[in-house]
Amino acid sequence: MAPVAATIEELEKLSEFRAIVGKIYPESDEKLLPWLRARDLDLVKAEQMLRRHIIWRRNNEIDALKTWRSPVVLYPYMQFGFDKANCPIFMLPVGRWDIRSTIESGDMALSLRFVYQALETVVSTAHKAGNSQGIIILDFDGFTYRQIAHRTVLQGFLEVIRVFDANYPELLKSCYVINAPKIFNALFTLIKPVLNSRTLVKIHIFGPNKPKWQEALLKHTESDQLPPFWGGTRPGRDEFCSDDWFMEPLPPNFFKRGSTNVDEFGEEWxxxxxxxxxxxxxxxxxxxxxxxxxxxxxxxxxxxxxxxxxxxxxxxxxxxxxxxxxxxxxxxxxxxxxxxxxxxxxxxxSYSRTRxxxxxxxxxxxxx
Structure with a gap:
């Protein structure tokens, strides 16, 4: 992993922190420093955060996710390539995920485990590349009110955000939200209070203006690291590189809109x-x-x-x-x-007994 870039104050705190938690978390400076930064170098708060993380990993059997395979690909995602600093880039087509149907079928626990494995994949991919951070692109194209107009789905969203903020400090180099519909503003209003300020400044939100978000994605990334649809030249079966997604190739029509009802205001039904x-x-x-x-x-x-x-x-x-x-x-x-x-x-x-x-x-x- 690349040498840690830290200030003199951070290095001094890091030495004290290691003396406190070294026995329970005998990791390198690069892995210790994020916990300090996440709590503004407060040793007591950083220790509490780290101890809670260790308990969370044990209770949720996170280490076992290295060999776990979900019985179904709930939420396809892809690691495209790397930015110019060799940080991995992950694409999550959130707008295409049928989150609500999965939750309503009783698969909340499976959904969370799938997401935790994805986060662990970001960590391991970054470490293999000699880095500690990754870039996440959230494509909300196709996202509708139906996905968040459900209490349990919202609870799931917030749980994932809490887990991420509490257990993966400084993992995020930057996050690009693209094709964000108007309803995303309501969702982000709920998410913002859960995230710390260091994470919030790394989130960049773009609407459906494709040239604008393509320009942002390519600012720190070579074009051959992204599929053509997102502004790159990466080769694949189609412009989405549908043959190279997590666990199995995507079906040919995954990124194609089906027949939809649209009202006179252009809103999708x-x-x-x-x-x-x-x-x-x-x-x-x-x-x-x-x-x-x-x-x-x-x-x-x-x-x-x-x-x-x-x-x-x-x-x-x-x-x-x-x-x-x-x-x-x-x-x-x-x-x-x-x-x-x-x-x-x-x-x-409720008045209908069978229909x-x-x-x-x-x-x-x-x-x-």
Whole structure:
């Protein structure tokens, strides 16, 4: 690994830190220093962080991930190549991951284990290249409201961020979020408080302006390290290098959009099944001082569905419950969110004993 670049103060603290934790973590200076930096050279806090990390690794059997193989490729990712400083570059096509379906099928534990293995892969790849950091590209193309309009999915997102921040200090050299849709702003608002300031400044967010994010990606990377779609010249089966992704080649149509419903505003419609005797909830949080509008449009195939919006804990209903004949006519509306707090949009099929309902919808919150 490359020699550690540290200030005189850091080196002095590093010597003290080694005397404190050397027996429980007999690693090199390059591996010790990130824990100090993550806690602003506070020896007590850095020791606490490191001890918690050791316990986390043991409790989650992280070392066993070196030989573990997931029974299914939940979330494809790829290590493209290296930047000009020989740090590995990883692509995560988050917008193409069907996170919600995986979580709803009961695979949260498997999902987390898959993600932990990916983080360990970043670490080992960087170390093999003589570095301690990696670059992560998060491509949100294809990401919809459906993915985060689910409490457990949001909890999963936040858990991954907490684990990353608590157990992989200084691993991230830089993170590029590309093709970020408007809904990403809501997601990032939830994520920001979990990340420390040293990590936040390394995150660069770009919308769907392809020339702009391609220019950013190529600023510190040679073009032959990236597939053509992301601005490079790396050879492969197609412009996405679909034959070289994690664990197995991607299917030929992975990056192609399927047939989608688009409303008059250009918003994509999502489709879900609302099971018999169940409800589907979409939560939207309004902060103090925000002026927001919640808009919705939906329809169902063949049968009606219950619909309401409540504020807080089902005591205040700005939109009263009713069974809507959305199979006969498209239902749409908007609501000014005047009070800070949580608004829950509910689709209710609990009255149906055996019949699931197919729901097509486009829901979004925006500033008024």
């Amino acid at each position: 999502a489709t879900i099944k609302v099971p018999a005797r169940e409800k589907v909830l979409f939560e939207y949080v309004v902060k103090a001082g925000e002026n927001s509008v919640l808009k919705w449009v939906f329809k169902t195939d063949g049968y009606d569905i219950g619909f309401s919006i409540y504020f807080g804990e089902e005591e205040d209903f700005p939109v009263q419950y009713q069974r809507v004949n959305s199979h006969e006519e498209q239902e749409e509306g908007f609501l000014n969110l005047e009070k800070p707090g949580t608004y829950t949009l509910e689709f209710d099929n 699931a309902k197919t729901l097509h919808y486009s829901i979004g919150m925006s500033e008024s």
